[in-house]
Amino acid sequence: MTDKCGVAAVAEAESVDDLLDSVTDDGLTGYNYAYLDEHTKREVRRATLSAIALPGHQVPFASREMPLARGWGTGGIQTSLSLLGPDDTFKVIDQGSDESVNAANIRRLAARTANVETTTDATEASVIQTRHRIPEEVLDDDQILVLQVPITDPLRRVDGSDDANRRRHAHSNYSKMWVALYENVVEYGEIKLSSRYPVLVGDRYLMDPSPIPRWDVPKLDDADNLFLFAAGREARIYAVPPHTEVEPLAFEDRQFQVERFPEHACGNCGSEDTFLTEVETDDGGRVYACNDASFCEKRRADPSLSKAHHRNGDGHTWGPPTDPSVPYESDGDSGENRGPAGPNRGGDE
């Protein structure tokens, strides 16, 4: 049990004023270990276990108000805090960066209330909370990635009502989504979804993988680590357990395609196999740089570093997820090219 300091503080207080004084202490001494009370942690853990048992299914939970604004990672931080213990090492990334202000804020809350070590190294962390990215370095089976989720249901793109969409999930009725994708192809010649690309989990539930770029979507498939998806405002938790099949929706003649960076390498480390973001410079130019800032730093020190450098055995890596030689459009006959197949996928080849 970890709620000693909360209960003890209440039991030892002489008066309400004493209690209030202890609450306003700088070290948050009036708060429970890892901020949340034990009932809330139990609630979140229960939802998490249900989510793992039903991969891709959205489990409602009684999301608490956190001292962070809703929409800023409150589901992620509740999930992280319900998992963290004093022996854990915690990493927080926001859009690929450990140093973003919001990431620093979330990391600060966990460090202050749960006494965890923090790190920026994805290979060192036992729990990683992230907004909109999966790290470039391959995660292990003893690591948990907690993704912050703004919009829980991929069907929200075709119907705003969760009530109606829950019924669709119950019946595996994803026809409206398929029609929407087909209409994309008719109207634009291709599927115009960028991030938040809908995926089918375990051949059962359609899932919103959170606004990760398509680049990261294939990493969900048959991974060694556990992915938890948590939405505080929408009060839902869902999961992709290790070694679960995750397939992005696509047509036989319209392949799933990740973001393309033709003829671009990271301006900082020279990587050509990482997700890049472009930056407009003051002098009117445009440069590309690795989005995963912590891995970029490692690559700068050692440009030949593999994304699976820390793992036993070789070849077990993820990404770049699709083979650039596979055309986006095909005649529909090349079944073996379907889906996010690539030479590095899962390291099975």
Place this chain on the structure above:
Amino acid sequence: MGYVAVEAGEDVIQRAEELFEKQRVVGESDQISVEQVGEQFSRLTAQAMSEGGLYAPRLAAIAVKQAQGDTAEAAFLLRAYRSTLERWGTSVPVETAEVFTTRRVSPAYKDVPGGQVLGATKDYTQRLLDFELIDDDGTDPTGDWDVEAEDPPRLRNVMEVLREDGLVYDPERDPDRDDDASSGAGTEPFDATREPITFPAPRSAVLQELARGETGAVTALGYSELRGYGQVHPTLGEVRTGDLPVTIEHPYTGDEVEVTTAAVTETECVVPIYEKSDDPQFSFGYGLVFGRNERKTIGMSILDAAIQLDGEGAAQDAEFVLDVVDGIDSFGFIEHLKLPHYVTFQSILDRIRSIRERSAAAADETDPAPQEVGADD
């Protein structure tokens, strides 16, 4: 490289907080005390308590001061604090006829049992900016009134008159209905802060979420019904404000004891839309919020009535209303757009460029004429 990665950390956060704090203290005037906020900006603290779902006037005054008057932020501070509090117990349900009424008007009747009590209101005041407030000396304008001070009355609820005549539909006594959405008699009310809401939601959950709703959102959605995006145009049975006694069971004796009062505003309304054609009865709506906030409680009663009708109007869809009415949710998500989005934007750029390349290529293919013309030259 012209590009320096935007790096920030705790130091930057700290400085941003300090700059914000400076805005409150940088002026020439004295610091406003928490007592002054509580006493002179009671509408602000009432709104923060109502939207925060925590009746705590002093904490609300701190929150309003800390938020520099931003009610959404103040309500958020109260909610975040509230979610860390242990629950010691629940109060005993009380009839709102028990309210020590300081104001009660009934638009439905010219006169009502107990009479119309106008109380403190600005409703009939000409809205002229009062320049005398610049040199306000705090004189009590009622100081020389020659009236007997008496306890505020406890008044029978006007809707009871209609109920006794069987004119108001009662879903709990309707043998034709046994769905969750209408029932609630004798059952523990739903608590949305402890259980996630799924739809169809019980009425107690709807009322709780409306009572905690953002005042502007409740007003706007309620107005949408009046404005023609729905059919609910209610007649208010009454609007009352006063102090509601809070009663708990004594932990040792088990006796019910009144421990405090909470300032509330209550509205009940009837709507001339009939549940059944063979036994026409008014539909009704209910609103109750912490503090003095008549527009929110009237808006709430309209939304309660609209949601019970479950029709086609936007405000009649419980899921739509409850999804958008909460200020903490909406303000958080609206403002999250300020966070970096360059990963997702890169992904969007990739798609639009791909589509434009494709349509440019297609245009070249389907329009070979320029090449032929060129060949003739």
